Structure formats: structure tokens, C-alpha cells
Amino acid sequence: MKIKNLEESGIVKLAVICNDIALLMVSYWLAFAFSYGFALAGCFPYALKITLLIGVLTIIPTSYVAPPLFLKRMTHGNDILGRSVYTVSLQTLFMMTAMSLIRHSYMTAGEVLTGSCIFLCLLFSERSIIHHHLKRFRSQGHNLRHVILVGHPWNLADIYHTLNDHSLGFKIQGIFTRKDLPESMQLPKLGDRRAVMAYLQEHPEVTDLYMVSDTDYTTETEEIYRYCENHMIRFYALPVFMEFLTKRMELSHLGSTMLLSVRNEPLQDPVNRGVKRLFDILTSGVFLFTVFPIVYLIAGIIIKIQSPGPILFKQKRNGLDGKKFYCLKFRSMHVNKDSDRLQATKDDPRKFKFGNLMRKTNIDELPQFINVFKGDMSLVGPRPHMLLHTQEYSRLIRRYMVRHLVKPGITGWAQVQGFRGETKTLDQMENRVKADIWYVENWSFGLDLRIMWRTLVNMLKHNEENAY
Incomplete structure (x- = not known):
């Protein structure tokens, strides 16, 4: 049953x-x-x-x-x-x-x-x-769904690793393939796909079947599909014609034509964008018209005393769709010619005393609420990078520009995962970009609230080692 x-x-x-x-x-x-x-x-x-x-x-x-x-x-x-x-x-x-x-x-x-x-x-x-x-x-083995895999193990590796999480309640019974299995896939081989029908008839407990289609087995594939339909087995086919894509794709329609897009983008939905923008306006508006004037007055006086120059630091950065905008911060360094070229380091001589304190406590980021209110940024999103870094890393890191499919944020998923501040190696930036792309593909309003909460907790606990 x-x-x-x-x-x-x-x-x-x-x-x-x-x-x-x-x-x-x-x-x-x-x-x-x-x-x-x-x-x-x-x-x-x-x-x-x-x-x-x-x-x-x-x-x-x-x-x-x-x-x-x-x-x-x-x-x-x-x-x-x-x-x-x-x-x-x-x-x-x-x-x-x-x-x-x-x-x-x-x-x-x-x-x-x-x-x-x-x-x-x-x-x-x-x-x-x-x-x-x-x-x-x-x-513990209750409420299980019994799964079999059919096809090339390389194409089914992600499916295997996802369903192999026992807390999800899936039991993978085996794989039908002629190929050798990678070491990471600990599964019994059940034969080639010509043996699938006999196995399904002998094992009525099977509830899900994941198949990589093969033109050499068109007749067998159709027979398996019809059997699944008639026996309430969920049938999933993987699009192997785009093997270079190793991630989830999304089904969409253009007229009567069915298409597969390379990623899910929740913020493409106008309702989701509207909810996020409304929250940005309300939150930034309340902050700007209540607390910010006091912070600006106090910070501005101290900045002027410790370092000649403007209170706010304006720097061109890349935002939504790669468009340039002026990102605002409280100036934390003495005026210098390297501000658009070099990242801040731990013992950077360009920082003055109060500027260093502002960076450690994130006070220097507060003027970005103005960017949020204007619509250049969001409260949560990938951190905007200076133009020179965008030019450099877009050539070195695959899919780097995907992070610009949403508005940049004051804080983001990468930051609460620990990828914050100075990036000393290419691997560090790659990890940050991966986290940013994950955010683009998995956005939800609840995720934004979670990121904001974790950001606040990290600030109060001073858990951000790279905040300098």
C-alpha cells in the first residue's frame, strides 16, 4: 500500500x-x-x-x-x-x-x-x-517515499545528494544504469532501464521515479511513463540536452511553447518586488525621519573634528542590472586618492580613530538607508562592489554578474554567512558570489527578515571579524 x-x-x-x-x-x-x-x-x-x-x-x-x-x-x-x-x-x-x-x-x-x-x-x-x-x-524511517533512479549517474548526482537527506523522508532503493557510479553515490545498481518495468511490478511500494531520458530507449521510456501514470507513481524527467547546467531549472511558457529557464528568480514576480519595495520604503522612511538626523548630527561633528573633509563618502558602485549609482557612507578615512581602488584593511593607515569605530559597529553604513529610500538599494541584497572590482571579478569568477539581477543591499546572505569585509583571496570572493546567487534564486520575505535578524545579532555580539 x-x-x-x-x-x-x-x-x-x-x-x-x-x-x-x-x-x-x-x-x-x-x-x-x-x-x-x-x-x-x-x-x-x-x-x-x-x-x-x-x-x-x-x-x-x-x-x-x-x-x-x-x-x-x-x-x-x-x-x-x-x-x-x-x-x-x-x-x-x-x-x-x-x-x-x-x-x-x-x-x-x-x-x-x-x-x-x-x-x-x-x-x-x-x-x-x-x-x-x-x-x-x-x-527514523516513517512516512517514507520510496525512490528509484534511472539513467546516467552523473546527471542524477544532485538528485541523489538532495534526496539522501534522511530527514526529508526519502528512501532511494537503487539506480538503473549501465555506467559506473561515482564514489559519492552509495547505491545498489539494479540493472539497465530494460529491467525497470519488472522491478516496478515487483515493488509496488515505489512512489517516485527520476529518469534521465535516452534516445536509445524511447520505447522503454514511454512504457515506464505510462506505467507510472497508471499506478500513481510520480514520474520526473531530467532535461539532459543541457548537461552543462548542473543546477535546478525552471519551467515556463512562451505562448504555447514550453521553455526551461536557467534559474528561479522570485523577485521577477511583480507582487514579490512590490512587497520588498514597500517594506524598504516603510523601514528606511521611519529610520530616516526619526533616528538618522540625530546620528548624522553626532557623527558629522566628530568626523569634522577628527578629519577635514565631507561628512558623507560617495562612491560609484554597480547596482541592479549593473547600473552605476552613488553609494553613501559616513566617511571613515582621511580623504585619499586610493578610495576607488583599494579595499580597507585591518590596520589601514587611511582610517582615523572614529572612522575605525564606525566600521567595527557598522555605523558608517547607515547613510545607505537614503539609497534604500531612493530605490538604488534594498535593505537586504548582495553588497554593492566598487566599479574596479566588478570589472576584475566579472572576468575571473563564473556567473559573477548574476548577483546584479537584484538590487544591492545594506546587508545580505553572504554577509551573515561570514563573507564580509576584505576579500584577500579569489576563493573568498567566489564563496561570497555563490552566496549572493543563492539569495537571488531563493528570495522570500521570510528570508529577508531572517537575514536582518542575524545581522542585528552579529552586530550586538561583535561576531564580524572582518568588520574593519
Whole structure:
């Protein structure tokens, strides 16, 4: 008997909705209690009952528009956070709309916001905990999907290494191939692809089949595909006509023609770009019109005292699509002719005392909130490099320019992975570029929040060894 995916189970879906309803009711009950006292909330007055009823009615359509991800095997923590934020935002929007339609608000906007914040914390915590336990459950051999691989092992190596993570709940039973296996693939060879049909008939537990097509076996491939379709086995074909690509490709359409693109770019979606830009404007705007003027005044006075010259340092750097823009920083060095050519080093004589402190604490980066507000940069993204470095490294590092497919950021995935500051070797820059490209291909709003949080933690702990 096939082992059914948890995310496909109607019982599990119903349980998730019921659980979300319970969390929502607790959240808004607490919000009401914080405002009016736990004694009154314990009596469940009419206003609270109506609010909870509206909440229950709005969580149901929310769960269909934004189904949960935490049950899925290939889900990561930042995906759960992003979907939790989306779910709570959507539910709050539905709730506010419903209250406006009945022309009576049973809770103030502040109380609704408090309830939403509590709901987000509870929802994310609960789903993270369940996802963690699901990974342990699957790593112990439960809720497995049984996989076979068919074709050249070189093409299937990435699939093997991904599915071989036991916490994902896949059991790779073997590979059908005539070729020798690399040492990194510890799998039994089950014969060539002409033996696949007999194996499938003898092993009904197989749930997934990954195949590299071969023109020498067109008839066998079609037969295997039809068998999989008729026996509820998920069939995946790998596009071997582009063997030079060793990464995931994305399916798209141009008219009626099916195409494969070399990468997934979430920020190509106008909705995603809009969400990211709105967050950038709101966050940078709040900072620029509250804290920044005070910081600018204090930093500006000290800079002027310690080093003659402008308060702000402007340098041309490459941004979105490689376009040039002026990146702003508090000046941390004496005015010099090498600023557009040489990176700062640990004991750089060009730095003055307060400038060195600003670099260690990242205060020198704060004027870049102006770049964010203007739209030249984002809060999170690949760090912009000086023009000379872009020219040099684009010739030395493969796919270097891919990092310019999104706006540069004040902080980024590479920085929280430790690839920050001076790059003394080519390998260090290559690792930074790989991290930047990973960000381009895996962006989510939850990932941005995670990066910002880790950046803040690193600053408070002074964990950034290359911050000089």
C-alpha cells in the first residue's frame, strides 16, 4: 500500500485548520484581555464573541489561499516564517474587511494588531516545532517515499545528494544504469532501464521515479511513463540536452511553447518586488525621519573634528542590472586618492580613530538607508562592489554578474554567512558570489527578515571579524 503524503491527507488538512482556529481564538482572547482585563475576557462578552466568530470565518478562506508549507518535505525555516507572515497578514486583511462590511468594529485597530502579532508568534512557533518533529519522525524511517533512479549517474548526482537527506523522508532503493557510479553515490545498481518495468511490478511500494531520458530507449521510456501514470507513481524527467547546467531549472511558457529557464528568480514576480519595495520604503522612511538626523548630527561633528573633509563618502558602485549609482557612507578615512581602488584593511593607515569605530559597529553604513529610500538599494541584497572590482571579478569568477539581477543591499546572505569585509583571496570572493546567487534564486520575505535578524545579532555580539 502506498504511503500517503501528510500534506495530501484530508484529515491532516482539517486538523491544521482546526489548530489554526484554536491559535487565532487564543490570540484575540489575549489581545482583548490585555486591553480590558482577564476577568472580563473570561466572561466572554458579546464584543469578544463576535470578534472570535469573525476570526474563525476568515481563517477558513485564508487556509485555502495560503496553504501551510510546514508539512512539506523540502521546506526550510525561512519558508515557514514567510508563509506564516503571509497567512497572518491575509487573515488580518480579511478580518478588517469583514468588520468594515458589517459597519461595526468590535475591537480597536490596536487590539486587532496585537492579536495579529500574538497569532503570528504562536503560528510560527507551532509550525516550526511540528516541522522539526516531522523531520525527526521521517529520519527514523516513517512516512517514507520510496525512490528509484534511472539513467546516467552523473546527471542524477544532485538528485541523489538532495534526496539522501534522511530527514526529508526519502528512501532511494537503487539506480538503473549501465555506467559506473561515482564514489559519492552509495547505491545498489539494479540493472539497465530494460529491467525497470519488472522491478516496478515487483515493488509496488515505489512512489517516485527520476529518469534521465535516452534516445536509445524511447520505447522503454514511454512504457515506464505510462506505467507510472497508471499506478500513481510520480514520474520526473531530467532535461539532459543541457548537461552543462548542473543546477535546478525552471519551467515556463512562451505562448504555447514550453521553455526551461536557467534559474528561479522570485523577485521577477511583480507582487514579490512590490512587497520588498514597500517594506524598504516603510523601514528606511521611519529610520530616516526619526533616528538618522540625530546620528548624522553626532557623527558629522566628530568626523569634522577628527578629519577635514565631507561628512558623507560617495562612491560609484554597480547596482541592479549593473547600473552605476552613488553609494553613501559616513566617511571613515582621511580623504585619499586610493578610495576607488583599494579595499580597507585591518590596520589601514587611511582610517582615523572614529572612522575605525564606525566600521567595527557598522555605523558608517547607515547613510545607505537614503539609497534604500531612493530605490538604488534594498535593505537586504548582495553588497554593492566598487566599479574596479566588478570589472576584475566579472572576468575571473563564473556567473559573477548574476548577483546584479537584484538590487544591492545594506546587508545580505553572504554577509551573515561570514563573507564580509576584505576579500584577500579569489576563493573568498567566489564563496561570497555563490552566496549572493543563492539569495537571488531563493528570495522570500521570510528570508529577508531572517537575514536582518542575524545581522542585528552579529552586530550586538561583535561576531564580524572582518568588520574593519
